[in-house]
Amino acid sequence: MSIVKRPDIKSSWYVTSIVKGMALTFRNMIYNIFHKDEMPTVNYPEEKYEYGPRFKGSHILTVKKDGSIRCTACMLCATNCPADCISITAAEHDDPEVEKFPISYEIDTLRCVYCGFCEEACPVDAVRMGPEWQQPGLNGSSFVHDIQHLTRRPNLKGGYLSILDEEERHNSGI
């Protein structure tokens, strides 16, 4: 059985709490005015917070040395994705050395939970989670990123180079 507590005269006497709270606020405000460099908050968007290098932000599709996309469309990221936000369509490449490549690769970042499982599953270092964390958009469709955005958006400055190089691997005899 639940007991309903009715507000009594004591609990409705809230003015003292307000005064206490306001005192704390003003004390901190005056302190921060005189000690600006100790302030824990930043003036976003003029100032931006620097996250650590391990931060998992917006997805990046890496490129090979010739600028073509590294991804081989093996679908392991899409299989591993717990949010089911990656959709890939594979196609046959004209170059027999490449053989298979994604003709479309879309990530629905509104579904994405930024867990980084895609990055972990990728066998060829094709998908990474980069440092960017600001993603403005006008409507839902502007959060579904296509291959063009993921590889060559302006922030990537020409694309990220994959650490895995097929030619080097080939030359070393693997």
Next chain:
Amino acid sequence: MLKCTVNGKEIEVAEGTMVIEAFKQAGEDIAHYCWHPGLSVAGVCRLCMIEVEGAPRLMIACNTQVTEGMVVSNNSAKVQEAVKWGLDFHLINHPLDCPICDQAGECGLQDQYMKFGQYDPEMAERKVKKRKVVDLGRKIVLDTERCILCSRCVRFTDEVTKTSELGIFNRGDRSEIGTHEDKPLDNDYAVNVVDICPVGALTSKDFRFKQRVWYLDNDSTVCNGCSTGCNVNVYYNEKGYFRVKPEHNKDINDYWMCDKGRNIFKHVNKENRLLKAIKKTEAGTQMMAPGAAAKDVASLIKNYSSDQVAVVFTGQYTNEEYEDAMMYIDKLGTKKVYHWVNNSESFDDFDGILLRGDKNPNTAGLIKALEAKSLNSTWEQLEAELNSGAIKLVILAGPELQEYFPDIQEKIQLFSKAENLVVLSSNPNPAYRDVDYLIPMKTFVEKKGSFTNFAGTVQKIQKMRLVVSQALSLGEAMQLMAGDELQIGASL
């Protein structure tokens, strides 16, 4: 019968059984790449190693016959070690292709590596590079690098199709599989080599890169491509149907199927289907729900006397559908029921392996259903009555596989001589342009039932994933056209 002990389990096997078959019979795991139950024994992969009590060395299970009182095992440390090294030898020149390999997910080598491997390679030598993406005709792509030279495909073309296109060329670690001068591998059973390839060396062009296999579900059914009735597995997911593989049935198709049968899933997918019923009106065409269109036909039938209505069947529906349809034809009262026989001149053809000239899965079932009601009108009668105008309304239970009905255009023109033509069909066709009612039907993967093959064997087909949920089965369509309401839960 011989008694033997497999990994501690005592079983009885028939005389002449190989040890590997005894393992299968006992339900014990044993690796094998070169051994295939439908082919001869080659004994080249050296992975089905077993230890036989009393024998000093390990033996291969695929080429050792079971003897009375034999005690065999494959779980000792000695066997595991041998299998591990056998695997290592297979992987010496095997490329790291799994991300782009279509076999990944159903690959024997992957399974074996997860079980015995998972170590860093111990070979210091460089891998031998071989040719990749070799085009072998319309159906198959060959990757000689991935091949582990199990010779299953070579034995298949030698023993089953007897065409001998494939062979092993060169020697030592430069050996590779191929056809002479890369001639196309285009026989009618060629895609079977893709199924039996334990790695991704042979891949099917049709399925290549369409889906990863772990996204697909599969169910067994019967191929509706011809009257042989091969047992097949159809692979599908929520995006549609993707491929067909044969399933073992020793009385009908053994382990194989023909390449024509590999296409039977294509007409099922939504982009090729008839989604709504189409009614031709004076103002043009009107889209309707299939059930509503069938009811519309029912009100149209009431204008005619029963002998002005004719029904034409094709042998592409299930026994159960014919049974239901005959019941409602009785209700309509017409005796004018006809059997549309396609390609009658090649009807009895047989290529000696599986392909038959009768391209309907259930001709035998239809003939039986017609005989049961003693309906024996001939095609000449139909033509004569259509020409004289005695038949006012034709209901055509149209073919599901339209490619096997090359005379569809002429036949529709013939039926159009009647005042009204109702066509029941799963797929649209340019020939159906001037049809009065076109009603969508379910395909063979969307309904339960059975097909009777050429030899009279009745085999069940399964309901898998619905593609067009509104589509009707033949029984339902006839029921609605006879003026009855559908019962909930009674549909096929």
